[in-house]
Amino acid sequence: MKILLLILLAAAPAFPQEKPIEVRLYSLHKFPAVELESDGVSVFVGERLLKGRGRITARGNLVALDSDIKAGGARIEATAYGKGVWLSGKGLPRRLYRGKLTFSARNGKLKIINSLPLETYLSGVVSAEASDLSQREACRAQAVAARTYTLTHMYNHIKEGYNMCDSSHCQLYPGLGEIQPKAQEAADSTRGELLYYRGAPADAFYHSACGGHTAVMTDVWPFEHRKYLVSVRDGPAGKPYCSIAPGFYWKTQIYYSGLTRIARGAGWISSGEEATGLRISAWGASGRAAKLEIYTQVRRVTVPATEFYHGVGRRAGWQAVRSSFFKIYSGKDHVILEGAGSGHGVGMCQWGAEGMARKGFSYRAILQHYYPGTEIIK
Ligand SMILES: [Zn+2]
Numbered sequence: 001m002k003i004l005l006l007i008l009l010a011a012a013p014a015f016p017q018e019k020p021i022e023v024r025l026y027s028l029h030k031f032p033a034v035e036l037e038s039d040g041v042s043v044f045v046g047e048r049l050l051k052g053r054g055r056i057t058a059r060g061n062l063v064a065l066d067s068d069i070k071a072g073g074a075r076i077e078a079t080a081y082g083k084g085v086w087l088s089g090k091g092l093p094r095r096l097y098r099g100k101l102t103f104s105a106r107n108g109k110l111k112i113i114n115s116l117p118l119e120t121y122l123s124g125v126v127s128a129e130a131s132d133l134s135q136r137e138a139c140r141a142q143a144v145a146a147r148t149y150t151l152t153h154m155y156n157h158i159k160e161g162y163n164m165c166d167s168s169h170c171q172l173y174p175g176l177g178e179i180q181p182k183a184q185e186a187a188d189s190t191r192g193e194l195l196y197y198r199g200a201p202a203d204a205f206y207h208s209a210c211g212g213h214t215a216v217m218t219d220v221w222p223f224e225h226r227k228y229l230v231s232v233r234d235g236p237a238g239k240p241y242c243s244i245a246p247g248f249y250w251k252t253q254i255y256y257s258g259l260t261r262i263a264r265g266a267g268w269i270s271s272g273e274e275a276t277g278l279r280i281s282a283w284g285a286s287g288r289a290a291k292l293e294i295y296t297q298v299r300r301v302t303v304p305a306t307e308f309y310h311g312v313g314r315r316a317g318w319q320a321v322r323s324s325f326f327k328i329y330s331g332k333d334h335v336i337l338e339g340a341g342s343g344h345g346v347g348m349c350q351w352g353a354e355g356m357a358r359k360g361f362s363y364r365a366i367l368q369h370y371y372p373g374t375e376i377i378k
């Protein structure tokens, strides 16, 4: 018996993508309760079958289920087979999930972790991340990039007890309720394919639109240099592949009063200081701003461009400063930022992939363009 078991284990697929992935659901929401709808599918809570609807509520650090079955304690585990279970609730979009769901609570707020096979997760990610893309080859490039990114970033939230969150911090995962056929095709036709660089899966970062040149990763984050995350010119000069992106060129006016509020909120200046100017003091290899200086009545404060981009995004919305690829024009009481592209600029440019695919490039050529020197391994 023991020998047979060993043989079975040895024959089991060794690919890491066969491992389930644990994703935190509704990670940007704070909520005390969630509804489960099991119509037409089998949802088990522990060993028992849930009929119809149920409601899981946080009670301090415990959870309780009210339905035809009563359950509660430190955690509730449910498993949804078949099509999946619909979750919804006050302030929560209604979404379909499949696999194991673990509900727990902390200080009256629910935490939901979904454990599901990587390829199922991927069809949801590609559907959300490539929702604006129309080209088959662009969606396939997105599928390989997202699959590889998942493997190399599985430890993003390991200290919090799961692998990935479902927001753009990791990758968008709005469940399985609206899987687009093009996304499913992309995930299926590239099943198991990963980007490798010199024998190891690549850090396959991607973003919306680079603005003409992708960013060197080390200009954006203080991580170890990766040879394939360098600045790539995205298509012919003056006509980048990603120029088809809606809102590719953007312009934002920021009054010094608004800049003061943002800079105080972010802790760049103190509460007694007023912002009186803003300039770029250093540029990265791709032409993006690398460092900015905020002037006040008394001093100049240097802020890394990535921190500025995130600081403004969090306080004034992500549409205000869409990337760190911009120029600054100063007025009397304001500055105007004129920029191109959106997102951090590292790795694959999603709109550039779409532009390349429209010109007839294959997903392999697209991946080779944005991650030079990598290879696809199945
Ligand atoms: Zn995350």
Ligand SMILES: [Zn+2]
Binding pocket: 209, 210, 211, 212, 213, 234, 240, 241, 242, 349, 351, 352
């Ligand atoms: Zn681009």
